[in-house]
Amino acid sequence: MPKHELILLKNMMEPGYTGSLHDYERAGGYQALRKVVGKVPPAGVTGMVMKSGLRGRGGAGFPTGLKWNFLPKDYIGPKYLCCNADESEPGTFKDRQLIERDPHQILEGILLACYAIGSETAYIYIRGEFVLGAKILEQAIAEARTAGYIGSNILGAGITVNVWVHRGAGAYICGEETALLESLEGKRGLPRFKPPFPATNGLYNKPTVVNNIETLANLPHIVVRGPEWFASIGSPPKSTGTRVFCVSGHVKQPGNYEVPMGVTFRELIYEHAGGMRSDKSLKAFIPGGASAPFLTPNHLDVKLDFESVAAAGSMLGSGGVTVMEEGTDIVWAALRLMEFFYHESCGKCSPCREGSSWLVQTMRRIVAKRGRMEDLETLVDLCKNIEGRTVCAFGEAEVAPIMSTLKHWRSEYVTLIQEAEAANLIKLEPAVRH
């Protein structure tokens, strides 16, 4: 019996729940849609979402209702909802489970969002590797269409929403909302510079909302149980509701755990994920996906909400919590993530493109015991020169592992370099200065 009430994972945890339309409806599904369509004006739905305090679960934590409100009012012409199911952030695997096990919960969320923003078309941009997820979504869409939830004249209220599934082709950057839009338009998936934002100039240059899967999955519950109920969960007023945390790494029971925001990391790791896998103690953890700075055992009592994690010097991000035990080579771990970012930098902007190749090569040298003391200064400098100067937030993400590990475990870098110098493994000529 879970300690906290499940909301998003509730249905799928019921024995025998298949995620079919029949099962979803029996569990109370599509009641939210019935409650609002033709009865509550679209602005009313947006109002509920505003009131609920729901914030985006894709990484940035932007207030969802506010985002919808940015769409131009009185706009005539197509608007789009794009549902971000690209989930490529290392250590994050919640959207996948939400899609595979309870697809109608997402579709209902999509329909509510479309209703609220006045969009007749929703695209689900799903990570290419999620072959099963894409298939399940397609089936669910077909079911919902037959049942009259998707298509024209939904529930006889004269509203049209069509939902399409679009599979990505394997680039992490296509999870960034504007790269996603480019990719959806059939172009290279490179981020656009902002402003303008998707709210005014999105897909095909039309007003567009991009929302994460988990964000949308919350909508039916907000509508059915009321925004006040939602706003009372978690740690109000700024972090309301639950989050599905993806715990991975050196814990006994890695997996997805839905808990109200505001519980501590200690509770999540030691109570829900079963604690450390061996008698080795916790050394480090990443609180919100690969883009979030590492935290230390001193941060175990930090609350899992947007503000607390930010105050601790990291971010709640995508909810991917990666736990590392004592003995983990921290510099190597940072290099591993840097390799990922180097591989995934789209190459559009110079600081990120060139910086990632520079950082990764320096890190490789340090790990291979060919580092030099001055490398540490260079690493910090490069990170600072990347941060805040890139087209998209990937720039901030890629420097997080290095900056945070250098902050908390600088001595491990120093040891590696000292070992290198001691073993005299390197006989470098004096650095060439151009």
Next chain:
Amino acid sequence: MRKTTTETVRLTIDGISISVPKGTLVIEAARLVGVMVPHFCYHPKLKPDANCRMCLVEVERMPKLQTSCSTVATEGMAVRTATTVVHNAHKSVLEFILANHPLDCPVCDQGGKCDLQDFSHQYTATSRFEETKRIFQKEYFSPLIETQMNRCVQCLRCVRYCDEVMDVKALAPIGRGTMTEIKSFGAHPLDCEFCGGCVQICPVGAITSRLSMYEYRPWMLKRADTVCMFCGDGCQITVQTKDQELIEVNSAQGAGRNSGDLCARGFFGFRAASHPSRVTHPLIRRNGVLVQATWEEALVFVAEQTNRLKLAHGPQAFGGLISGRCTNEELYLFQKFMRLTIGTNNLDSSARYGHINGVQAMRSVQGTHRWTVTFEDIVQADVLLLVGTNITETNPITGLKVKEAVKKYDATLLTIEAIQPAVGTISNISNLSQQHVCVAPSQFGAAVLGLLKAIVEDNHVDSTIRQRMPDYVSAVSQAVERLTWDDLALSTGVSRESFVQMAASLAGGRRVVALAGQTLLRSQGGYGICLNLMDLLLLTGRLTAQGCGFAPLAEENNDQGAVEMGAVAALLPGALDLTDQDARAQITRVWKEDLPLAEGATLIEMIDRAQAGIIKGLFVVGENPVGSLPPQTGVKEALGKLDLLVCQELFLTETAALAHVVLPAASAMEKAGTFTNTEGHVQAVRPAINPVGRSAHRRSLPQ
């Protein structure tokens, strides 16, 4: 999105206050106060992409540095470009960009005119980069354009130019991250329009011209600003030479009517002037073969033969034909020579092939011999009608104006062309049209009539025109009434509905320009179709409205000049009617000599008269009728009958090969003068090299 705006905003750049039109980018506002913010990916011709991050500036009340190339100036904005923070940001971005750069300036053709070199110099950039640089495998790119991808800074200017400006889309970035390289689209060597735009717009030496590879350092070159010698668009070019050798042609950003854009002929075609098969000495036919002679010998020969024939047969036994590639000065002299020295109006030029039809139509309807619109009006138009242009091939730069109007400013493009939309190696204007009618050139007339009929029947006739010119309107109405939709559909394959739709779009335009191209002008009935096109504009009240008009496209660089200089049988200098008494008197006053009275023969008439033995002597300057007229005209046989054929030529063409005397001509690279482009702009031609061989042009015209 029209670019005309009267609203302004006031901002400060480094404390200097300036007012700029709303929508101006900060980088442009800075330029206006004399501050050049360093940049790579920004280019005024392209939509901002903000990828290089070089142009960062501080903007008050914004926490992060902003890219000035993508930030729009707003009222009260305070921008700082010269603070330490900004300077350090520029330095660090430069350090990143240099990280993977091979620093092979000594062997790079961009050396000395490279933005990366210049900014490195400005920021005394040092690099701490000691890791391994990326290396791309060298690959064959194309016969004319070379890439050196290790030098690429991935600003995508080339790719964006090829797409946004040219609409060719031949280039693409391939790969990800640092391993992104620019390649031709598809797994084959570059096959494109070869306009050279990518070479011109690349800020570094990553895309260069193979024609001048490893040939020079910029400061070794002598520059001449002149005008392209190929088509009627009249692009301004800068010809660069080293020791009398033609090295390179380019066009400065924003320069000339072409605003710095060129086509393949202009950018890569310059070597024609230095081709080894140029005629470099006078040649005289002796015992059936052309042998080298001196200018004195050749001129004496021509003079003697001319005098002999003139005495025996009179001036009407002569004809003259001159190319619209010659300068206005040469054209003027030639027609004066024919009219006064020889005494005949038997005179024609390459404008006869088509351009004359457009000019004569303008003369008869609107009383001008030039366009009443300009390239700017094409860009500003909201509706463009193109008939028989195949513009991307014949007049590529006018084509760019059309593309700009459509792609950048959302103009409606209507096309009646003999081409079908297609994805090909060169751009196809019908790809951009909102409504396209594909008919054979022989049916252009029918298609225009269909449009005219739809305009009349659907009541698109302007009410003022109806009031002011009731007779004209009823005459046109009656004429189109006689045409049946069935007949029109039969000949054009176009339904009534299509014409009606097109007519509605045309009539809905506020700024309408109708362009007629070579395929139309040269087709049977070209003149009449031009009149009908002007009927369309007149009936919809758009012929005399601001920014509206009819624009026939000149094929050769100075076809327009040829007509204006009077190098055609029926027209005197100033495009005055030969038969007009006042005009004749005016010219006589200036020339102080009487004009020949007899009406002149046109090109085909001259060929016929040569065939009949009436014309015995022909002066040909830069024209090759044997090569350009269809064989059924019997041109070769006719010219074979001449007693005297004098050709002044760059090359030994099919016509020159028949000549009795061949005089070496100077190309536009070797002479001074003026060309008049298709819009009627008279532009200075300046010599870039000395005349090749003995083709000194001052002596080259028989005077």
